[in-house]
Amino acid sequence: MFPRCLLGGVWLLVLLISGCNARKWDYEPLAISGTSSDVKLIKIEPKIERIGRGEFAVSGMIEWNFETTNETMLEAFVYRSQTGEENDYKVLPWAIPKQTLYEFMDTFYKDVTMKNIKHCSNCPQFTEKFQPPLPKKTYVGDKCVIDGDGLPDIIPPGYYKIIVKGFGPNQPTWGGTGIFKITTKMF
Incomplete structure (x- = not known):
């Protein structure tokens, strides 16, 4: 009896430890x-790449050829659909409110985006505060796989649409849209 209880306790401990922060x-x-x-x-060319069975990555290029200022703005919206049908998408509170690009760089970019793309891109990396302006250059991402660092551990399954918009006075309007299918991870 004791060994079964011990084995069950060890198994539960292993499951709890392996499930933490994942x-x-x-x-x-x-x-x-x-x-x-x-x-x-600004030219934005993203693409989806299949890297294995059931494994996907995002690659792409952004040619950034304009000077950012304190008036360069960014905002993002997240929508969810149970079915994936266009008329089924509902806005979620997971948004990036309209803010300067520099505020975004010091918050969401640093806390989430940078952590998920640092291994696969030449996008800006920093540890303290972002030092403006955003350099004019070609930024490249090569087979970026998002590990979810900084994102919620649990996300309801369904279809998610993320829309990012950038703009500013006397600047181009730019952005991107991504649609992702989220499923519950079994193991």
């Missing part, structure tokens, strides 16, 4: 696109 969801990118009102100033 995301309980998987994702499949279904569509991704970028837009720009002036491709000479």
